[in-house]
Amino acid sequence: LAKTTQPISMDSYEGQEVNITCSHNNIATNDYITWYQQFPSQGPRFIIQGYKTKVTNEVASLFIPADRKSSTLSLPRVSLSDTAVYYCLVGLSNDYKLSFGAGTTVTVRA
């Protein structure tokens, strides 16, 4: 399973764009990259998933370079309610072991 490295924390202000980069140097050919958001006392919830290039949905964008050794989650125009821990998870090509890294605590201030 590919190990992931993310910044421990990031601070931002309402209305700004937040970009969180995750490093996964030993990603396997068939691995997907999935990002989750977690609020206190809740389980993580799915934000976005990608394999290569760029993926966009209604809440975020995911940028994956050609070598796939990193990925960047982009949260446009954050609000106070986006304060949470964000996890990058890589895996499920042939491995059912889904381990989370330490995550990035994003704090959005008014």
Added chain:
Amino acid sequence: SQTIHQWPATLVQPVGSPLSLECTVEGTSNPNLYWYRQAAGRGLQLLFYSVGIGQISSEVPQNLSASRPQDWQFILSSKKLLLSDSGFYLCAYVTLGLAHPGELFFGEGSRLTVL
């Protein structure tokens, strides 16, 4: 629709007492099931996962065990709790073949305090 439930939601147990947390999944067949633990202020630690009935993979050797007696049921147990077992326990499942491969769906969590 698929749903996941776990209970109890909260419990306070003395050191050395037993533990049983239960997780059930409805609306899907052959899910992969996972138990995670989150200590206060920490990340998610994978404890066990199962790809089928009776199949358990342990990631952290300690005083916890898991069982999967039914396809839809995943149980986390301990014979004697330690103070370090306190935390927020999350059950999750993955159903292969969906739009997002490997997307984890989590239960509501069980908060355990060992005194």
